Amino acid sequence: MDSALITSDAVTFGLLMAILAGIFITSHSDNPKWQKFYKFVPSLLLCYFIPSLLTTFGVVSEADSNLYYVASRYLLPASLVLLTLSIDLKGIMNLGPKAVIMFLAGTGSIMIGGPIALLIVGTISPEIVGGTGPDAVWRGLATVAGSWIGGGANQTAMLEVFEPSTDLFGAMVTVDIIVANIWMAFLLYGAGISEQVDKWFKADASAIDELKHNIAEYQANIARVPTLVDFTKIIAVAFVIVALGHLAGDTIAPWIDENAPALADLSLNSSFFWIVVVATTGGLILSFTKVRNLEGAGASKLGSLFLYILVMTIGMKMNIASMLDAPGFFVIGAVWILIHVAVLLTVGKLIKAPFFFVAVGSQANVGGAASAPIVASAFHSALAPVGVLLAVLGYALGTYGAYLCAIMMQAIAGM
Numbered sequence: 001m002d003s004a005l006i007t008s009d010a011v012t013f014g015l016l017m018a019i020l021a022g023i024f025i026t027s028h029s030d031n032p033k034w035q036k037f038y039k040f041v042p043s044l045l046l047c048y049f050i051p052s053l054l055t056t057f058g059v060v061s062e063a064d065s066n067l068y069y070v071a072s073r074y075l076l077p078a079s080l081v082l083l084t085l086s087i088d089l090k091g092i093m094n095l096g097p098k099a100v101i102m103f104l105a106g107t108g109s110i111m112i113g114g115p116i117a118l119l120i121v122g123t124i125s126p127e128i129v130g131g132t133g134p135d136a137v138w139r140g141l142a143t144v145a146g147s148w149i150g151g152g153a154n155q156t157a158m159l160e161v162f163e164p165s166t167d168l169f170g171a172m173v174t175v176d177i178i179v180a181n182i183w184m185a186f187l188l189y190g191a192g193i194s195e196q197v198d199k200w201f202k203a204d205a206s207a208i209d210e211l212k213h214n215i216a217e218y219q220a221n222i223a224r225v226p227t228l229v230d231f232t233k234i235i236a237v238a239f240v241i242v243a244l245g246h247l248a249g250d251t252i253a254p255w256i257d258e259n260a261p262a263l264a265d266l267s268l269n270s271s272f273f274w275i276v277v278v279a280t281t282g283g284l285i286l287s288f289t290k291v292r293n294l295e296g297a298g299a300s301k302l303g304s305l306f307l308y309i310l311v312m313t314i315g316m317k318m319n320i321a322s323m324l325d326a327p328g329f330f331v332i333g334a335v336w337i338l339i340h341v342a343v344l345l346t347v348g349k350l351i352k353a354p355f356f357f358v359a360v361g362s363q364a365n366v367g368g369a370a371s372a373p374i375v376a377s378a379f380h381s382a383l384a385p386v387g388v389l390l391a392v393l394g395y396a397l398g399t400y401g402a403y404l405c406a407i408m409m410q411a412i413a414g415m
Contacts (some may be wrong), residue, residue: 005131006063012060013067016312019050022285042192043193044378045185047308051315052181062316071313075274076278077245077330078238081372082383084283085237086218086295092386098353102344102361103390109343110148110336110403114141115408117335119145121328122412128328129413131168138413139164140172141332142406147176148340149366149405150234150398151391157264157399162406163322172324174319179333180366181318183341184375187359191378197355205354206385215382222296230297237291238303246271247277264399275393276369280388304381311374340366356383 006012026034027043054060062068118138122129131137139162155176159169190197198205230231232334250269255271279284288293340362356379363375365388372387 001220003058004064005059005256007061007064009067011064011066015054015060016067016316017053017311020047020308020312023047023328024052026327032131040192042188042378044191044308044311045188045372046141046288047311048181048185048188048315051312052318052320054318055316060321065313065316066147067311068317071306071310073238073246073275073384074242076310076370076373077242077275079303079306080143080276080279080384081241081283081286082306082387083236083373083377083381084280085292085299086215086380086383087284087287089284089287091207091214092325093161095207095386096313097209098351099357099361099386099390100393101351101373102348102357103364103393104346105392106342106360106365107149107397108403109251110145111341111405111408112289113336113339113343114145115412116339117332118409118412121332125328125331131161133324134163135168136410136413137329137332138166138409140168140329141409142402144172144333144336145405145409146402147368148180149368149401150365150371150395152270154395154398154402157401158406161403167346171329174322174326175329175333178320178322179318179330179337181314181412182361183337184367184371187363187375188378190355190359193310193360193373194355194379197358201349201352201355203348203354205322205356207342208354208356208379212380212382215380219295219300224296226297231302234297234299234302235292237286237294237299241279241286242275242280244282245275248278248316250276271394271396272369276388277392280385280392282327284385299382304377304386307374307377307384314371325374337366360387363387364394367391368394396405 006015009219023043023046027038027160029035055062073207075086118129122359129137131389142158143155143164144163146154148157162170194205223263252274253269261269268274344358344362347353356376358374359379360376364372369391371386372391373384374387376387377384
């Protein structure tokens with residue numbers, strides 16, 4: 001379909017909010033049929049999947065919409081501030097090293113997964129992995145590695161370094177979005193059955209459960225009926241820090257580009273990086289002050305709502321029908337992500353890591369700062385900052401890891 005049925009962002013947003021309200025109402029319904037349905041299908045997964053169907057069937061168009069940009073640049077950092085206001089930092093520290101181990105396992109599996117996928121698919125169907133010069137497939141896959149280890153800034157870095165053709169890069173962006181989002185759907189489903197997965201891993205999730213319990217207890221103790229003043233304070237705190245994040249991004253990122261280009265390897269020249277860092281840091285600092293008490297008026301609930309809106313806009317980015325345009329590239333992407341999953345599950349099983357660490361360790365790589373907190377909050381809203389902290393680590397490693405991955409893929413392609 002050349003043109004979507006709905007092209008107005010205002011109308012699209014209204015439709016998304018109607019869908020979100022419908023999901024919230026039915027998921028909290030006393031109707032046994034709905035309760036049974038949501039026992040198997042997490043509500044967060046629906047928030048993600050239904051908008052993807054709207055895009056796939058041409059009802060809305062993500063390509064012509066600014067909703068994702070607004071949600072990721074304004075609502076995401078605001079939600080990070082509000083979700084970290086009441087965070088139990090000591091509780092997060094007590095989660096131990098397994099979160100970092102799983103994150104590094106995710107990074108390593110993507111680094112080796114690209115070359116192995118290229119080798120497997122190239123052995124079966126050499127024409128898929130060929131190409132010369134700017135059209136060499138490995139050059140395009142290098143940008144996927146940048147995105148899956150770090151994020152958009154790292155992807156752009158790989159684009160500049162290896163210079164794939166415009167058409168090849170466009171196809172790889174589609175592979176990146178579709179494959180990563182399908183995997184995210186599995187993670188959101190897994191969050192709903194995490195207890196069963198933990199039993200299979202023989203994992204001790206007591207530290208995570210204790211953190212969730214402590215946060216829930218704190219929220220119950222300070223809960224009050226919110227007033228207009230409370231809501232105004234919550235919105236002001238969130239968006240003042242978002243403003244500071246944008247100010248930092250608009251100031252520091254260009255300065256680094258001009259005066260310290262070596263720091264670009266750490267993605268410090270990305271304005272989005274600074275927005276996320278300032279939002280998370282600001283929320284953590286405020287968690288040691290009286291501002292923390294805004295949680296009693298529902299700060300984290302509003303933060304969660306912002307995240308749900310972001311999920312809806314991310315879902316719009318997945319057009320399942322576009323897989324038909326370059327099926328060979330999607331085969332490479334699918335094999336690549338399966339290697340990533342196999343390594344994660346193996347390492348998780350060996351170290352008996354709770355599925356929370358497996359899911360967030362993966363999404364901090366593949367999804368980055370925009371979606372890692374979404375997967376983390378699928379387990380509990382209090383855990384969202386864990387996803388952010390690991391995603392920021394991914395930004396730092398992304399360019400290095402993706403570069404090494406690209407060099408290995410180049411060697412495979414030249415065999």
